[in-house]
Amino acid sequence: MKFATAAIHAGQEKDAKTGAVIPPIFQNSTYAQSGPGEHTGYEYGRTQNPTREAMEKNIAELESGTHGFAFSSGLAAISTVSQLFKAGDHIISTENVYGGTYRFFTQIMEKFGLKFSWIDTSDLQAIADAITPATKMIFVETPTNPMLVLSDLTAIARMCRENNLLLAVDNTFLSPYFQRPLEFGADIVLHSTTKYLNGHSDVIGGIIVVKSDTLAEKIGFLQNAVGAVPGPFDAWLVLRSLKTLPLRMKAHAKNAYKIAEFLQEHPAFHTVSYPDLPSHPQHALAMKQHLTPEGHFGSSGMVTCIVDSFEKAQNILRKLRVFTLAESLGGVESLVCHPASMTHASVPVEMRAKIGLSDGLIRFSVGVEDIDDLMQDIDQALKGV
Ligand code: P1T
Numbered sequence: 145m146k147f148a149t150a151a152i153h154a155g156q157e158k159d160a161k162t163g164a165v166i167p168p169i170f171q172n173s174t175y176a177q178s179g180p181g182e183h184t185g186y187e188y189g190r191t192q193n194p195t196r197e198a199m200e201k202n203i204a205e206l207e208s209g210t211h212g213f214a215f216s217s218g219l220a221a222i223s224t225v226s227q228l229f230k231a232g233d234h235i236i237s238t239e240n241v242y243g244g245t246y247r248f249f250t251q252i253m254e255k256f257g258l259k260f261s262w263i264d265t266s267d268l269q270a271i272a273d274a275i276t277p278a279t280k281m282i283f284v285e286t287p288t289n290p291m292l293v294l295s296d297l298t299a300i301a302r303m304c305r306e307n308n309l310l311l312a313v314d315n316t317f318l319s320p321y322f323q324r325p326l327e328f329g330a331d332i333v334l335h336s337t338t339k340y341l342n343g344h345s346d347v348i349g350g351i352i353v354v355k356s357d358t359l360a361e362k363i364g365f366l367q368n369a370v371g372a373v374p375g376p377f378d379a380w381l382v383l384r385s386l387k388t389l390p391l392r393m394k395a396h397a398k399n400a401y402k403i404a405e406f407l408q409e410h411p412a413f414h415t416v417s418y419p420d421l422p423s424h425p426q427h428a429l430a431m432k433q434h435l436t437p438e439g440h441f442g443s444s445g446m447v448t449c450i451v452d453s454f455e456k457a458q459n460i461l462r463k464l465r466v467f468t469l470a471e472s473l474g475g476v477e478s479l480v481c482h483p484a485s486m487t488h489a490s491v492p493v494e495m496r497a498k499i500g501l502s503d504g505l506i507r508f509s510v511g512v513e514d515i516d517d518l519m520q521d522i523d524q525a526l527k528g529v
Contacts, residue, residue, distance in 0.1 A: 147206065147321065147437040152387045155201025167198045169380045189376075191368045196379040200351070202386050203341065206320040208327050209353035211360035213367045214379055218316060218336025219244055220372035221350030223252075225283075225312050225332060227366050231257025234278040238265040238295060240288040240499040241314070242336075243488035262495070265295040266426065268303070275307055284330075285314040286323075286433075290448050290483045290507040291499055292417045294426040297433060301329025310359075316340070316474070318444050321393040322434045326355050332363075339474030340444060342382045343392050349374050349382055390436075392476065395512040396445030403510050404447045406519060412456070412529045413449040445510035446473060454503035456529055457482055461506065463525035466517050473509035478518055481507045 145154065156167050173189040186192045200212030215221040222245055229235070237249060239262040249260050261274040265284050282304055286295040297313065304311040312332040313325035319340040325333045335341055337349035354360050367373065374382075397420070404418035416423070419430035420443045434443050451457050461469050467480040471487050481487055484496060484503045491501070510518065 145205075148390045150205045151202070151389050154205040155198045156383075167195055167380070167383065169376050170194045171376050190371050190373055193373075193376050193379065195376040195383070196374065199379045199383040199386070202383060203320070203335075203337075203351050204353045206324075206386070206389070207315075207333050207353040208320075208324045209333065209355045210357075211354050211364070213352045213360075213363050214337075214374050214382075215350035215352070215367070216372045216374045216378075217348045218242075218314075218334070218338055218350040219248055221334045221336075221352050222248060222314070224352060224363065224366045224370060224372065225281075225334060226253050226258060227370060228310075228362060229258055229280055232259070232278060233280045234259040234261065234276055235281045235283055236261045236263050236265075236271060236274050236279060237283040238285045238288060238293075239263055239495070240291050240293060240501070241283075241285045242289045242316075243483070243490045245285070245314070246488075246495070247490040264293070264499075265300065266293050268296065268299050271300065271303060275303075275309070279307070279309055281310040281312055283312045283314070285317075287317050287419060287443070287446070288499075289317060290446075290481075290488065290505065291501060292317075292419060292424070292446065292448055293499075294419060294429050294433065296429055297325055297328035297330060304331070305329070317446055318434060319389060319393055319474075321390050321436055322397070322442055322444060324437075326353065328433070331356065331359060337382050338472060340393065340396075341386060341389065341474075343385045343389070343475055344381075345472060345475035345477065347374075347378045347381045349378055392512060393444065394442070396474075396510060397442040399512065399515050399518060400443070400445040400447050400508075400510040402515050403508060403518060403522065406522065407447065407449045410526060412451055412460075412526055414452065415450040416447070417449070418447045419443045444474070445478075445508075445512075447508045447510060449506055449508075450502060451504040451506065451529070454484075457504050457506050460525045460529060464521055465524075466513060466521035467508065473507075475509070476512045478511035478513060479509040481509070483507050 204212035
């Protein structure tokens with residue numbers, strides 16, 4: 145099945161009893177058994193739910209994987225990946241990750257004895273230098289939130305194979321429409337489904353997709369044993385949203401490109417970052433990695449730019465009307481965020497300085513509204529800046 149067809153049909157059977165074309169919401173916690181231990185394959189809602197299974201199968205297929213596991217948030221998915229390891233194990237992580245990921249690894253997992261190296265994973269030599277006999281996984285966010293730095297997935301996957309390490313990729317910023325890390329050799333791909341996969345800012349959720357039966361068994365065990373699963377209605381909302389993923393992603397990318405070009409020309413900004421722009425330092429890598437299944441190049445709706453002070457950033461953010469000042473991203477409506485005080489406030493100042501996350505950084509999540517309204521909104525907010 146082609147991607148757009150899979151987005152609509154994968155994992156979904158017509159309801160056997162009624163013929164309902166959309167999978168029902170199985171809003172139940174348990175299943176009747178005919179005798180002790182004699183069941184239909186469904187025992188208890190945390191362990192199995194048909195609505196959740198449909199959504200897991202759908203995303204697994206879109207990500208070119210074989211098994212999907214849904215979670216109650218993106219962080220619950222990340223937490224489950226880190227529970228594959230034990231005290232003393234070492235993980236190399238992209239130094240610029242979502243603030244909550246950084247907080248989770250440094251303030252929770254380090255307490256349980258996991259060791260982390262924070263590395264610029266766009267630098268292959270820096271990764272090679274960080275590998276120790278205790279290293280078990282490389283955790284990569286590409287493009288990074290919010291600096292939009294890319295990591296070379298093919299090269300890192302090769303390094304992982306040579307050193308017997310797992311490669312986990314947070315693909316939240318692009319969605320499988322624009323990047324499928326398992327195809328480049330990653331072992332685990334994960335998402336905050338809260339973002340592009342759900343796409344309507346009305347669900348918090350997460351997903352892990354793998355392509356090996358051994359890993360699937362381990363993650364499936366953790367999903368049930370730890371229990372951070374989503375409710376059936378949230379799974380159903382994500383499943384519904386996936387049907388329009390290719391349409392939405394194309395529209396996000398088209399609008400974002402125009403906004404990025406416009407911002408680049410404006411004297412208020414000294415840096416504008418969008419991987420599709422030839423001015424992005426890793427544009428060539430983006431052209432190899434950010435490909436739709438039909439081989440078309442594109443990125444998502446995430447654009448960042450830097451003004452020279454917090455006051456200037458505040459000024460612009462207060463004046464925007466169509467763009468809503470809010471955390472999160474990837475919804476059909478345009479959002480804007482000030483990472484230093486919002487999504488990445490939990491990242492220490494020194495780390496923010498190291499990765500270039502300044503107080504003048506503004507992050508746009510460009511939605512799918514009419515581009516004229518979005519441009520006018522930015523134009524009026526920039527008056528006098
Ligand atoms: O919010 P949650 O569903 O738990 O997902 C966490 C998460 C994981 N990975 C990436 C790349 C993310 O961006 C996020 C969440 N990010 C935001 C809320 C934000 O505004 O950046």
